[in-house]
Amino acid sequence: MSQPTKESPESQPMEGSPESPHAQPRPLAVSTATPAFLDVRDLRVHFPTEDGVVRSVDGVSFTLDKGRTLGIVGESGSGKSVTSLALLGLHKGTRALVSGEVWLDGRELVALPEKEMRQLRGSTVSMIFQDPLSALHPFFTVGAQIAEAYRVHHQVSRKEANDRAVEMLQRVGIPQPRRRAKDYPHQFSGGMRQRAMIAMSLVCDPALLIADEPTTALDVTVQAQILDLIGDLQQEFGSAVVIITHDLGVVAGVADDILVMYGGRRIEYGTVRDVLKRPQHPYTWGLLQSMPHIAGDVDRRLNPIPGSPPSLINLPGGCAFHPRCPHKGQVPDGRCSLERPELVPVPGTAEHIAACHLVADIRGGENTRAAQ
Amino acid sequence: MFRYLVRRLLAAALILLVISVITFFVFFALPSDPALLACGKTCSPARLAEIRHSLGLDRSTVVQFWEFFKGLFAGRDYGDQSVRIHCGAPCLGVSFQTDTPVLTTLLQNFPADLSLGLGAAAVFLVAGLGLGTLAAVRRGRATDKLAVGAALFGVSLQIYFVGLLLLYLFVDKWQLLPAAGYTPITQDPVAWFQGLLLPWATLVIVYLALYTRLTRSSMLEVFGEDYMRTARAKGLPAGRVVLKHGLRAAITPVVTIFGMDVGSLIGGSAVITESVFGINGIGKLAVNSVQNSDLPVILGTTLFAATFVVLANVVVDLVYGLVDPRVRLA
Numbered sequence: 001m002s003q004p005t006k007e008s009p010e011s012q013p014m015e016g017s018p019e020s021p022h023a024q025p026r027p028l029a030v031s032t033a034t035p036a037f038l039d040v041r042d043l044r045v046h047f048p049t050e051d052g053v054v055r056s057v058d059g060v061s062f063t064l065d066k067g068r069t070l071g072i073v074g075e076s077g078s079g080k081s082v083t084s085l086a087l088l089g090l091h092k093g094t095r096a097l098v099s100g101e102v103w104l105d106g107r108e109l110v111a112l113p114e115k116e117m118r119q120l121r122g123s124t125v126s127m128i129f130q131d132p133l134s135a136l137h138p139f140f141t142v143g144a145q146i147a148e149a150y151r152v153h154h155q156v157s158r159k160e161a162n163d164r165a166v167e168m169l170q171r172v173g174i175p176q177p178r179r180r181a182k183d184y185p186h187q188f189s190g191g192m193r194q195r196a197m198i199a200m201s202l203v204c205d206p207a208l209l210i211a212d213e214p215t216t217a218l219d220v221t222v223q224a225q226i227l228d229l230i231g232d233l234q235q236e237f238g239s240a241v242v243i244i245t246h247d248l249g250v251v252a253g254v255a256d257d258i259l260v261m262y263g264g265r266r267i268e269y270g271t272v273r274d275v276l277k278r279p280q281h282p283y284t285w286g287l288l289q290s291m292p293h294i295a296g297d298v299d300r301r302l303n304p305i306p307g308s309p310p311s312l313i314n315l316p317g318g319c320a321f322h323p324r325c326p327h328k329g330q331v332p333d334g335r336c337s338l339e340r341p342e343l344v345p346v347p348g349t350a351e352h353i354a355a356c357h358l359v360a361d362i363r364g365g366e367n368t369r370a371a372q
Numbered sequence: 373m374f375r376y377l378v379r380r381l382l383a384a385a386l387i388l389l390v391i392s393v394i395t396f397f398v399f400f401a402l403p404s405d406p407a408l409l410a411c412g413k414t415c416s417p418a419r420l421a422e423i424r425h426s427l428g429l430d431r432s433t434v435v436q437f438w439e440f441f442k443g444l445f446a447g448r449d450y451g452d453q454s455v456r457i458h459c460g461a462p463c464l465g466v467s468f469q470t471d472t473p474v475l476t477t478l479l480q481n482f483p484a485d486l487s488l489g490l491g492a493a494a495v496f497l498v499a500g501l502g503l504g505t506l507a508a509v510r511r512g513r514a515t516d517k518l519a520v521g522a523a524l525f526g527v528s529l530q531i532y533f534v535g536l537l538l539l540y541l542f543v544d545k546w547q548l549l550p551a552a553g554y555t556p557i558t559q560d561p562v563a564w565f566q567g568l569l570l571p572w573a574t575l576v577i578v579y580l581a582l583y584t585r586l587t588r589s590s591m592l593e594v595f596g597e598d599y600m601r602t603a604r605a606k607g608l609p610a611g612r613v614v615l616k617h618g619l620r621a622a623i624t625p626v627v628t629i630f631g632m633d634v635g636s637l638i639g640g641s642a643v644i645t646e647s648v649f650g651i652n653g654i655g656k657l658a659v660n661s662v663q664n665s666d667l668p669v670i671l672g673t674t675l676f677a678a679t680f681v682v683l684a685n686v687v688v689d690l691v692y693g694l695v696d697p698r699v700r701l702a
Binding site for chain 1: 597598599601602603604605606607608609610617620621695696697698
């Protein structure tokens with residue numbers, strides 16, 4: 001077992017010290033590879049409150065290419081949704097402090113003025129929200145809401161926009177789209193509403209689609225249909241897709257990469273295959289074990305992760321997960337509560353990283369933690 | 373929709389019937405005697421009995437109510453052979469004091485309240501929605517604090533204070549306006565407008581506060597809704613997000629209160645404003661009738677005002693159906 005040779009993780013630019021949460025963005029890394037379509041670097045979203053600064057997102061980085069899907073996974077309060085809202089620049093004009101960089105197709109979005117950001121919203125970057133009943137306006141017809149999203153970004157007549165809305169409704173599989181376009185959201189079923197929401201978010205052919213818990217409010221059969229639909233449309237439009245969910249089952253089905261968040265930070269990041277086959281962080285294991293398996297033993301009890309997500313104002317010292325971690329005893333000297341683990345490459349993989357002392361300690365050695 | 377309307381109107385009629393019964397019997401519980409008031413100083417028991425008979429007060433309360441109720445649909449004839457007063461349906465009775473049918477007097481006084489109420493209501497609704505929205509958008513900033521502060525100030529003021537102050541300043545001191553009062557619009561539109569300017573201003577100052585606060589809080593609630601986030605995520609300009617998506621949803625509670633306020637304002641609840649500015653409206657008529665124990669007028673004004681409040685509520689419900697498609701009127 002080797003001691004880490006690097007400095008304390010507090011000094012790592014990736015995780016940042018609390019004293020300088022809004023450090024200047026790093027200069028562009030010199031890279032010979034073609035830049036990724038979406039490149040998020042050290043994104044931070046902090047909310048000053050009376051009780052202290054809520055660090056909802058604290059140094060998150062990832063990249064995503066066109067035609068690929070990233071799944072961001074974590075419990076409630078892990079910073080998933082705040083990350084997605086930051087990608088759309090929806091924190092502009094609020095009290096939230098956003099820093100870091102979001103490069104989309106060569107444009108940096110965090111520093112982009114609201115006026116220009118607004119023109120990207122709904123056209124280049126669009127979003128599918130969690131609960132379509134509350135995310136659609138109750139007083140306007142579904143067709144009008146979709147047409148509106150189109151007309152904001154295109155100089156077309158009302159009729160052309162309406163035709164486009166009907167066409168989109170048909171595309172997402174709504175029967176009798178011309179008639180249904182005149183209905184109000186409350187006249188749609190849950191699955192239909194989510195389809196309408198998807199039609200609205202795709203009406204301008206966005207290059208980046210963010211889906212925040214797109215299937216949470218739906219029953220399982222409809223969930224599968226909606227995920228298939230998103231996948232099909234992604235093929236058709238070649239968009240990059242970010243799916244935010246707490247459901248690893250969803251991610252396993254549709255994503256190429258997985259980013260696991262805990263307490264506003266990345267704790268594990270890699271391809272779906274690597275992360276799900278060889279989860280390195282005890283939190284990721286925990287998420288996997290708390291999932292029911294349809295093919296498994298019926299009597300097998302689920303293993304929920306004990307405790308609850310940490311306060312984002314006052315994260316536990318060291319590894320933020322240590323108060324809930326069943327494996328902290330395996331790391332000597334109580335380092336889990338003293339020293340924040342840095343993200344290190346997982347042995348034997350190219351792009352799988354995890355932030356756990358166990359991974360750091362056995363780097364290069366044999367992975368002795370057998371899958372349970 | 374049609375059936376809904378019929379049902380609501382029937383319910384409204386029932387409410388009005390209950391109100392008239394209550395008013396009628398409360399009147400007879402009062403200690404004052406209208407016959408004694410009409411009799412004057414040189415009153416003899418014989419004369420008193422005669423008056424009592426001519427006013428119909430010598431019959432039982434139930435019979436009197438039945439006469440009144442019948443008159444609503446069939447009309448009534450008052451007096452004896454010498455003096456005959458016909459009161460056509462719907463007859464609300466004939467004033468003990470003036471011997472005029474109550475409805476005639478009400479309709480004479482009504483245009484004043486209609487002008488006063490509708491004019492003021494239009495201004496405080498539009499201004500209240502505007503100020504409330506502005507305050508909500510600038511929440512916590514100087515504009516918001518100013519609007520909320522002014523609203524609190526306005527709501528603490530009383531009509532008799534604001535009205536008299538305005539009269540003193542604009543009419544007496546600066547002499548910018550002629551004496552306030554009501555001139556029918558058909559007679560002289562300019563005088564109508566000038567005379568009502570201060571009464572309108574008075575009502576607006578007092579009511580604007582309520583509407584600003586109501587709009588502000590309703591708007592702030594709507595700002596937290598998911599569909600407002602969706603509207604921004606579509607790329608709509610901030611102004612359109614607030615005015616189209618926000619105001620449309622926030623207006624519902626304002627409509628409720630507005631309907632009732634308009635109903636009661638034109639039904640005579642602006643009584644203080646009426647008396648401050650010397651306008652002969654329904655409110656003033658009601659006060660005078662109570663002072664004179666003039667039962668038919670008391671009943672008439674009460675029913676008249678109640679009709680407007682009840683009708684306003686029906687209208688509000690119909691407007692709900694237009695504003696919010698989830699409300700099914702069936």
